[in-house]
Amino acid sequence: MAPKNALNAQNLEVLGAKRLAELLIEISDGDAAVKRRLRLALAGAQSPAEAARAIRKRIAAISRSRAFVDWQNRRALVEDLQTQRRAIVEHVGTADPKEALGLMWSFMGLAASVFDRCDDSSGTVIGIFHDGVNDLGRLAETAGCNPVELADSAYQALLDNRYGQFDHLIAALRASLGDAGLKHLKQRFIALSKEPIKRPKEHERRKIGWSSSGSIYEDEIENRHRASVIHLALRDIADAQGDIDAFMAQYDARTRKVPKIAAEISRRLLAAGRAEEALQIVEAAEHGRPSWPEFEWEDARIDALDALGRGEDAQAARWSCFERFLSDRHLRDHLKRLPDFDDVEAETKALDYVEGHKDFLHALWFLTSWPALDRAAKLVLQRPKDLDGNRYELLTPVAEALAGKHPLAATLALRAMIEFALDHARSSRYKHAARHLLECASLATNIGDFGKYETHESFLARIRGNHAKKTSFWSLVT
Structure with missing residues (x-):
């Protein structure tokens, strides 16, 4: 049982509301972050509408800020962003999910202004926005959105995804988009892909950098970004629709030979019951014998062999992974598929091999x-x-x-x-x-x-x- 002076909610209740309020005022003195949290809690206690108004006001203030945030004072920004995100879900989302969904889109819109002035070398800030993407998915389901309108919002968000803040958005919204929303979103990106690329006149081009191959122009970067957005969106839409052929179509023949890409395609083919094709695509990859383990490729091949009933070949592949990379996971998988007593002998052989390995x-x-x-x-x-x-x-x-x-x-x-x-x-x-x-x-x-x-x-x-x-x-x- 926790001592009575331990800091927990149950023990603090004995202080009473008045004393706790006085302590909170003392603690918040000189601490802007604590004051914001208290004001937000007060607004939430009044009504979801008041909470929404307070959140919207804070989002606007964060958006207007231009002060650079380095790693030393990043914590305050992180806490502020987390406070607003959680308040949207907890104070507004439970009572008015549609309002909360709109607020969450606004919150996600902060990404560009935040990353323009923030050192996020630790990846903490982008993690908050990725949590926001998951929140969008949950709020959209609760709010019962119009699939086409939601698809239009997702389309615009993905076009603005310059910092990766909207990564995995389609997967998060899959349930709410449904067939109609996914189809509409796909049509919009196909239409975008058919639009002619804008090429300004030579004297109008803006030079923004240099590389070993020459000058880098702003229009080149914009066109590459657009092409990347279209490719990734169509790939994720195909994945959400369970259309493996459309998923594969987003990669040219050369790219499909990259081991990681081949493994992704193989897993999807296997899930669709196309085991023979899964093995063909993974074995066609330009794999060779890398010194660094490409376990995604190895595991995809093993799974395909198992699915085709080629258990001995799968076992040989597991043993090969163990020998080449001293992979304990593959050795354990190999041993548990052996008959009793055979596994003991095989384990002894494996450990003898490890003892003599050149990598001490x-x-x-x-x-x-x-x-x-x-x-x-x-x-x-x-x-x-x-x-x-x-x-x-x-x-x-x-x-x-x-x-x-x-x-x-x-x-x-x-x-x-x-x-x-x-x-x-x-x-x-x-x-x-x-x-x-x-x-x-x-x-x-x-x-x-x-x-x-x-x-x-x-x-x-x-x-x-x-x-x-x-x-x-x-x-x-x-």
Whole structure:
């Protein structure tokens, strides 16, 4: 049971409405964001219409603002946008979904002005607008919109989708658009594709940049944007209509050979019961033997083989993925399809393969996460020089996993990180290296025989001798 002084809604109720109101006034003093939230809550308490009026007023104010927002003061903007979006759904949407839908379109219209003056390197702000797209879908269903009118709104929104704020809009509105809305939207984009491209006279063209191939003109960018919007919209409409042939038609023969695109088409063909075509399209891709796993392609091919009843070929493909990329997921899928006892033998074979793999760190991580900790410890003890102390994000969890039953192997992993930090004078890592050194001291009490490796005392003496002047590190070691 939570203590009575814990900050939660139930405990705060005992303060009473008057005291809570006084505290809120104190907290909001000097905090514009809190004041806006309180005013919005008051407006919502009066009526949905008052809440809508307050939201509309704030949206207009955000739209007019021209102050640049860098990463340091982005939080206030994020909170403001989230407050308005949630208020549309919660204060207005429950009582008047049509009004809320109109407000949400207005909110989404903020994207251009916001991104023109905002650093969104973290992707936080675009995430708010993507949430807004999902809200549009839900509100449109509740409001019972006219499909053709909704399609016209979606058409205009997609033309303005310069920052990706309306990505996945068609999928979000699919239920509300229905057949009639999707058909109307498709006709509008087909009509747009047939309109002649506007080409200004040479002396009227506006140069906006340069590239290795020459000048970049504004009209070129506009025409490319239009072509991209049409292509993506027709593709998404085809997807929403379940028209796989129309979906494929949006990609030329060369593009269909891109592994990722081939996988997308293959999955849709498979869902439509066209397994033979699904396998053909995925195997026609220019796949080769990439060093980086293209699991979308691999999985699409495996699914197509299974659908065609070619289980042995699918199993061979899973094993191939495991061998080439040390994919634990594909190995698990392979093993669970084997008869009893055969899976034990196959697992042993697989783990033997991992132990001998040329990529030491990848193999170590595989064995640790499988888990096969005895084998992981053995690998560390056999190849300690391959421990890359710079890979702390990998060696830290490895050391933690091995510490219980394999303290010597865990110690070697910790030592690798300690020595890397000291040898390269990575002062930002000293506090972690100091902690690792203390962990080594603790683990040493459980190591009966260090064998060919240094004892903890010898290791400590050596690094103290080599790095005696790094006082900022030693001051952290107690």
